[in-house]
Amino acid sequence: MKILVTGATGTVGREIVKQLAEGGHHVRALSRNPGRARFPEGVEAVAGDLAAPEAFAAAFEGVEALHLINFGGDDYAPLQTGEQIVALARQAGVRRITVLLGGSSTPLDAAVAAGGIGWTFLQPVEFMANHLEWAASIRDEGVVREPFCDRLSAVVHEADIAAVAVAALTQDGHAGKKYTLTGPEVLSVRQKIELLAAAAGREIQLVELTEQQARERWAAAGFSPEAIEFFVEIYGNTPKIGYTVVPTVAQVTGRPARTFAQWAREHAAAFAAQRAA
Numbered sequence: 222m223k224i225l226v227t228g229a230t231g232t233v234g235r236e237i238v239k240q241l242a243e244g245g246h247h248v249r250a251l252s253r254n255p256g257r258a259r260f261p262e263g264v265e266a267v268a269g270d271l272a273a274p275e276a277f278a279a280a281f282e283g284v285e286a287l288h289l290i291n292f293g294g295d296d297y298a299p300l301q302t303g304e305q306i307v308a309l310a311r312q313a314g315v316r317r318i319t320v321l322l323g324g325s326s327t328p329l330d331a332a333v334a335a336g337g338i339g340w341t342f343l344q345p346v347e348f349m350a351n352h353l354e355w356a357a358s359i360r361d362e363g364v365v366r367e368p369f370c371d372r373l374s375a376v377v378h379e380a381d382i383a384a385v386a387v388a389a390l391t392q393d394g395h396a397g398k399k400y401t402l403t404g405p406e407v408l409s410v411r412q413k414i415e416l417l418a419a420a421a422g423r424e425i426q427l428v429e430l431t432e433q434q435a436r437e438r439w440a441a442a443g444f445s446p447e448a449i450e451f452f453v454e455i456y457g458n459t460p461k462i463g464y465t466v467v468p469t470v471a472q473v474t475g476r477p478a479r480t481f482a483q484w485a486r487e488h489a490a491a492f493a494a495q496r497a498a
């Protein structure tokens with residue numbers, strides 16, 4: 222089965238590519254810079270920008286299933302080319318489409334829903350991979366500086382988001398479903414830090430920032446005012462979906478959702494203390 226994966230170098234996309242390739246599927250992986258991408262052996266890398274889908278129309282040839290992201294560019298702006306992408310998919314005879322959703326709906330989601338091809342929408346809560354943002358300060362100083370430290374999250378492992386995508390791309394029974402995807406437990410920032418400390422075998426100090434300090438740090442890091450408002454809202458006033466465990470990963474994949482402790486063990490080296498030279 223030939224499957225086209227967009228966002229193939231991303232946190233979720235590269236896991237989808239890996240799992241499909243391991244499952245023996247013929248994967249076409251789209252990137253704006255395929256020369257820079259490192260895909261598993263046997264994966265066919267194709268060049269293309271989702272903002273100009275006609276330019277990579279040939280990549281749709283023979284494709285039966287398609288995984289889509291709904292943003293384009295490094296500012297994560299909503300893609301406006303959903304209708305063209307869906308038209309190319311229809312012409313090629315694509316039978317299944319998965320879409321990785323973000324916080325709000327986009328024109329691409331609407332085009333897919335109206336496009337007459339079996340679709341599955343994937344709505345993950347917070348990715349476990351986001352915690353790699355703490356790696357440098359943990360490695361260098363043994364410290365995490367965060368606001369809203371009591372906030373709760375049902376964090377989901379990116380490999381589980383991918384596993385659900387792979388099921389929906391390769392098996393019947395998932396068309397017309399919107400899957401909320403969570404991990405198996407609800408954790409606070411403090412609990413996540415304890416699990417990271419245990420996995421990395423070191424102490425980690427948590428310094429709680431005020432909202433104002435967090436705003437200043439995000440601004441200094443170059444985030445836009447809109448992005449900062451989004452962070453304050455999502456961290457300070459997390460919607461219930463973000464901290465409510467649902468059984469979808471286990472139901473769809475037949476395996477329990479991966480825990481944050483497992484993710485922390487997989488990434489322990491990124492958080493381990495640096496050895497003195």
Ligand SMILES: NC(=O)c1ccc[n+]([C@@H]2O[C@H](COP(=O)([O-])OP(=O)(O)OC[C@H]3O[C@@H](n4cnc5c(N)ncnc54)[C@H](OP(=O)(O)O)[C@@H]3O)[C@@H](O)[C@H]2O)c1
Nearest residue numbers: 228229230231232233252253270271293294323346347348
């Ligand atoms: N992080 C979270 O906690 C979280 C939670 C829920 C939902 N989400 C959603 O998940 C999505 C982020 O996914 P991710 O983390 O897997 O992405 P990511 O790691 O940031 O990767 C971005 C991907 O998009 C591709 N891309 C960007 N613009 C492109 C374009 N114009 N044409 C073709 N490819 C393009 C990049 O490919 P190249 O650079 O190789 O071209 C790359 O593979 C967002 O929609 C976000 O809202 C995130």
